[in-house]
Amino acid sequence: MQTLIRYAIQGRFVLSVIGLLLLVVAYPASARLQTDQSVQALFGDEDPTIRQYHQLKRWFGNDEILVLVYRDGKLDSTEGIERSRRLTERIQTLPGVSAVLSPWVLNQAIEGISNIQLPFGLGSTDSGSLPRLMQADDPIGSGLNDIFTGYTHSANYSHAAVVVMIDESQVSEAVAEIRKVSRQWEQEPDVSQVALIGEPVLVNQAFSLVERDGNRLAMTTIVLLSMVLIVSLLDLRLVVLLSLIIGWTIVMTKATMYWIGIELSLIASILTAIVTVIAVTAVLHLGVRYQGRRRRGLTQQEATFSVMSVMGWPIFWTCMTDAAGFAALWFSEILPVRQFGLMVALASVSVFVAILLFSPLCFLIPELALGSGRFSHHQSLTRWMRRVCFRLSSWFVRHRWLTTAITLGLIAVTVFVVADAETETSFLSNFRDDSAIVNDYGIVENNLGGAGVWDLVVEVDHPITSEQLAKVRTLEQELLDQLGPIGLSKAISIADATEVIGRSATGKWLPAALRIEAMRTRLPSFIDALVSEPLADQPDRQKLRVMLRSPEGLPADQKRELMSRTLSMAQLHVGRWGGAADDVAVSGYYVIMTRLVDQLVNDQWKCFIAAAGLIWLLMSIATQSLRRATAALVPNLLPAFLVLATVSLGGGTINMGAAMIAAVSVGLSIDGSVHLLMVYRRRRDVGRNATESAVSAAGNIGAPVLLATLALVAGFSVLATSEFVPTATFGTLVAWTLIIGTLINLSVLPALVTIGDK
Template sequence: MTGFSHRRWIKRMIRHRYWLLGFAAVLGIAAAITGRGLRLDRSIESMFAPDDPLLVPYHRLQRTFGEYEVVLAMYADEKLATPEGIERVKNVQEQLNKVPGVAATVSLHDVPGGTTFEASELGDRYREVFSGYTHNEELTAAGVICLVERPGPEKPSRRVTLRGMRDVVAELPRGALVGEPVLIEEAFDLLEQDGRRLNTWCTLLVMLTILACFRSPIWLLLPLGVVQLTLALTDAVLVLSGLELSMVSSMLGAIVTVVGVASVVHVLVHYLDERRDGHGRRRALFNTIDQLAAPVSIAIFTDAAGFAALMVSKVGPVHDFGLMMAIGSLLVLPSCILLTPGLVWLSDYQQKPQTPSDELALGRWLNVLLNWSSTHIRWLAAGAVVLVAVSMWGSNRLVHETDFTKNFRADSEINRAYGFVESEFGGAGVWDLMIPVPQENGARTTKPPRIDANLYVQVLNLEGELQSQTPELSKAISLSDTLAAGVGGASGLASTGDFALRMGLGAARARMPQFVDALFQDDPQDGRWWLHVLLRAPEQLSADEKASMIEQVRTITQDEFPDAEVTGYYVLMTRLIESVLADQWKAFIVATIVVLAMMIVAIRDIRLTAVTMFPNIFPSLILFGVMGILGLKVNMGAAMIAAVSIGMSVDSSIHYTMFYQRLRREGLSCNAALAKSQSSVGRAAVYSTLALTVGFATLGVSDFVPTIYFGVLVSLSMIGGLIGNLLILPVLIRLVDGDQAAAEGVGA
């Protein structure tokens, strides 16, 4: 009854094919309109789980000092210490002050004695405090500290503000705009451009690949239709679900494209095989849908499972990427159901499909490969063992990338700017240390509490200890440094009375009000006052060096101030990739278990399921081994491929095994069934893998390096899976099914 009902529905689909096309068109238009509301979430908080303890001090930083964000505008100037150079600084500062969203600026003009270069002890002390911010030590480069308003209602967007600032520095020698807001905003701007370009080129190249395989543009109708409808539906579902694109979502459209195309390639190859066997359009279409409904559905489900496994990650972009791609993969199925009957029918309008002779030749070559693999089993086994052993050794050598600038191409504007600041100003990484001010009688107050000189001296001594014990830390600046510079140093600060301290603080606030407020402010949530220490360190440090430095700063500080907190973009981004790497194997295990369960349900034979899964487990492991051996670092894109590639590379294996099972049920011997599977499904596997590889290869032109890694590594993993399916899978099937077939008299 189930089979009858199933076939009855297929007949209805074919009979009402044009109604289905019409409904798909209406649905696609409605989805495209709805999907226009899809937005990109640009906040760094979105990269972490809401309950991540790392966000607690970061949220406090935002509440307390977050009214403004620090952006540094820097440029080279060999004549900085001359009247001409000082005038140039003044002009640059004035232009930056006019940019909407820039609340305040600090340059050498605002530093007491900053522009007096001859016999000025006061100027020397203040220049030492602001060295690395308003100028470099050699006085050959200048900087302007810009306090930029956080985006909000009736305020300029960060994009508008940064664009205006960039226009100013673009006219300056080696002009550079740096700071974590710049880094994040630039990243997302590139990602948006990236996404549009990748989607266009991916679709174009995949369609050209299909055209080369099928030799007729008419066969592009189905893949194009499925891809466009799936993309529209995916965007609409994301909008209706309240989801926003994240950092790694620029490849969403490209991946949906290749997943959709990989599904329909099997349909087209099988349909053409049916037509070559002499069946009419209706019978060929019926047989194709009847025989491929299960493997195509299972393959789509395994794709979705591979992506969904990434949702075990606590890293926001990876979790959201997994969810979005799982949704996109699943929506390929309704698109295929709605479009396949009508578009395949229309594509075969001549009713005399011509199969290129080289396609038949490909089938013959695949059977030659089958015969070769069956006579070289020992060599294949030995090679596999050696390859896996070397890969496991290489995997233990993997290191991860935490330099966020390395997420962009070496020749990008971001890397140029950060390289200049790293070399001239001692480090482009900006992070934050917050030290609580003791409360009088524990009472909450809206007025700044009285700070004893001893606290300022403690902070000053702490900064000195941090820089002496942590060589990587290039700069620390706080209100203590500003006050000490005004009274002759730490010794003078220790002997300064309360009245003199208040006068000094008032003078600093009068000269640089927003800057002082950014260093001493209260948390509006609990009224507690905090001193803010700005830390600087090189961005281009290794992961271990960054993690060690951050932990050392935290330990030293909390020995002196137990409630002090270390946070900021620098800290968060250092921990981000560490979390991705920690989650990748967990996601891989989850994907393997879920995919294996699906295949057991579909194949209904434990032994065949095991051998079908086997060739698809190792390509990703081998890739990681090679990366470890070559010293390539694991970034966010590389860390995601293990789980994803399991779901995608197993697609052709499912088609192969289920096709083989159907032939065996029809009475073919093991060898005959393998030969026909190799010729028919093998060709489809070659075409779909070629389309997948070409599609993912387009990610290699991305400006975002994790996207490049993801595209290249998944392509290589797919090729590895294809080799496994054509060389290893037939051998394993014969080992577990051939003997049984001979014993049952079916023939081997």
């Protein structure tokens, strides 16, 4: 390492130019890196849940669904239907909108169907004083009213909804345009409580908030760290160095991701924050030790060579253990988590490269005279921190066996608590209760039934017979009867639509195929979304879709039970029809989001074990001691599980932000352990005893570790105010993990490392 550092100092101008040229080359590619704002992107294409979802799209169309809801006290009048018409026609003209369903569209369909005399002859032409949709004595109107109550209007006609089908390739543009329409619609007379809901809205809002929070975290953390560097060390060169390391690492990492064809995802916005965690610790260690050597009278070049020679290996192993910890996320089943792990692993290695490229030049820039008290100010601060760390570590080293017993006991208890913790599967719960989007969903939940929409798909014979449709209606009714008490509020299929046709005098004699076509002429998009074309590989078979509705905010266990029982009941019915279990599937965003958090929680154990194993292996190589590597790993298991157990015991649930903490925290807290063990090893190599070496090591690393933790905790705490709950949870838990990890590295680790070391 000393030879490498010597060449780096001698060629510092060349290295810096190379680094800047690489930055210039990579920047355009990093700027072209795109973000995939879709829930489907959270899993790989081979995932069973996503395969089912893609099949659903292939069978019934690729459109996404948005719902614009508003209160209209005159909906059951000509004026209310006219208002629905104006809103419907306005939305129909927007780019990306492929179809619209509303009370006016239904009323028009009823008028059209009822006016047909031949060949179907499905009703009279008397419309009465009420809109046909609201006429209880109209067989067609009352039938469609029963079907679409809770979808296009409320049961008491106080709220109306426009169900918008949009092309999945234009989701972002369509959501933005419909938002504008909804804001303008609020100004309409006799209209209130305008709300826009739908999975595309939730996901779009989540990405916007996460991106905003990521940028805010990056800016806040960098500013705070710069202030810490200036106030504590009074050295602007360290601010320049930190900015170069962070900027170069981010650009090179994003460019590499672009070159290998990987897109960003929902969790990628915290990249800057993670890079900052790694970079600031390294810079503060370098800065504190550099100034210590300058106070002892070394020249700039001597101090730079000495510091980088001593700190080269600790910083290298810190970056490598960070890379290993995040690379363990590759064991996750969730594609963006794997990609994020790869991205941060690349960034961790890039931090070390950036330090080699820019540190020699920055440290050898002429020093600015910032006052005669420059070193004395820093010396007083670092001496105070050293004394605190000496006293803290000394107490724990003296009580090493008690410390070990308590640490192992806490790990066992917290792992048990976390394993039994409840997960949060409602994507809506990712937003704060007072946010606009939660209020919008509340309007729908309270007035139109559950806002959670999902699908049951069954396979039937082609062409469909009336007997087959009767069996589907029997299945629907049984689902509602048995699962209604636990959350299933609505079920709609092509069987319901054709049953409405059968209520008329002529329609009841028509075969099922003609009934379907009669409905298709009036509601083509809706019918196409319920029944597929004959299957390509089985022309005598086709798929039917049963659209299900349940509350969005159901508890996780209740959601799982609802989906499991729906699937098992449908498989039982299809088995009676002569079909197979594979002919039945449940799918939709509701299912995907439930699976997502469950998978995150399940994956955290695999990733955590992998991270622990990889880091233990690297620490064994770095310290050349299996015992020391084990001593370093044990206390680093504790911070994440301690904060997660606290969340669980406090009545909280494990959401997306909390589920990633276990694996990530090992990489966050291991930095201090690496530096302490490297200093401990040097002390032991020169003949000091284990107790003295451990206490001395804790005091040696105390100032930079405490300064870095102070700034990083303040930076991550900014996320606690985020509207997106997983981000707020992640920021809060990371802050506490950093605090606990720092305290453990300065107290428990010195005690553990001395056990058995003679």
